[in-house]
Amino acid sequence: MPNAELMPIGDFARRTGLTPSALRFYADSGLLPPAEVDPVTGYRYYRADQVARASGLRRLREIAMPLATAEAVLDAEPGEAARLIDAHVAKALADAEAVRRKAAVIKSSLTGLPSLPVAALRGPVLADAIEQVLTATAHDPGMPVLGGLRMEATPEAVTLTATDRYRLATRTLVPAEPATARWAATVDGDELRTALTHIRRSPLLRIEATPHAIRLYGAGRADRHCRLLTAVFPDHRLMLASLPEVTTRATVVKDPLLRALEELPGERGTLRVTRQGLRLQPADGPGPGVPLPARVTGPGLRISFELITLYPALSTAVGPDVLLDLRGPDRPVTIRSADRGDLTTLAMPVRPGHSTCRSGPATPPAGPARPLHLTGQSGRFA
Known part of the structure; x- marks a missing residue:
């Protein structure tokens, strides 16, 4: 008979937020074995001092951490555990960024239409202008276009504009080469931020537009794509x-x-x-x-x-x-x-x-x- 201090799997599941099926999986994998298993019924029982480990495991799995890494975190000292968590987050962000770039390329090719040359600009100058103007953006779930940067190109100038409704920032740049057409669209601000290093390290950056994204490319550097926002940008003019x-x-x-x-x-x-x-x-x-x-x-x-x-x-x-x-x-x-x-x-x-x-x-x-x-x-x- 189980010890009175032990709790059945159902009670343990409620205390830890893990489902009984997940507890069985973690037990079979050796990550969270029960304190006792009834040899006749096969019922699994857990101790109260296992709650912390089980709850920690649940939180780590909520951030999609692999089992092997989760086990290492649970068994590590606090400093090493923090390092492992940071490494996992960095890898997840890098993987998400790679997926985003590939998705932008796929979307850009969906229409089959050739991209439209927009402008050629000095990369460091463009990067500084984007950083300055993006300070006026806002993350508003009800109005996501406020997180975007409006880009307008003419043969004479490229104008960047952003607003959070309480501020409006705009900067005009002279292109390194005259554009051949007029173009305007709103570019996702977060994706531009992730592309800033690429932009800044390109002596001459060319911008091309597709129906769903802009393509940023410079000599000897991989292309970057930033998606376009479809919502109407506020009429700042x-x-x-x-x-x-x-x-x-x-x-x-x-x-x-x-x-x-x-x-x-x-x-x-x-x-x-x-x-x-x-x-x-x-x-x-x-x-x-x-x-x-x-x-x-x-x-x-x-x-x-x-x-x-x-x-x-x-x-x-x-x-x-x-x-x-x-x-x-x-x-x-x-x-x-x-x-x-x-x-x-x-x-x-x-x-x-x-x-x-x-x-x-x-x-x-x-x-x-x-x-x-x-x-x-x-x-x-x-």
């Missing part, structure tokens, strides 16, 4: 064309402003813009703020931002100085390099707060951020 006139312009040294944002308490900050310069202070209280020398033209104003919106828009700007084109406390601000204007970012401020009490704080709390007024084929992305 209409939004840019409808921006109000700039009322205030400020030129500020980038690094001190970034440092002030890094040290800012809270998640929002307010820029007080006057003819004497800029002052950054917390958005939820007056505070002394941090003075920032700047050249300012136009009337003064106060404008508030989420840190996660303003900081990346500033940090990707090219050069030591940034130019802020301000249109009001509730209008998009344009951020661009004071030296080079080929990278432009629009950032949406948070909604100004309104104090109903005269004895309230000097700086009223800011309301929630509003998205950019971007339109798509079927309505506003707002």
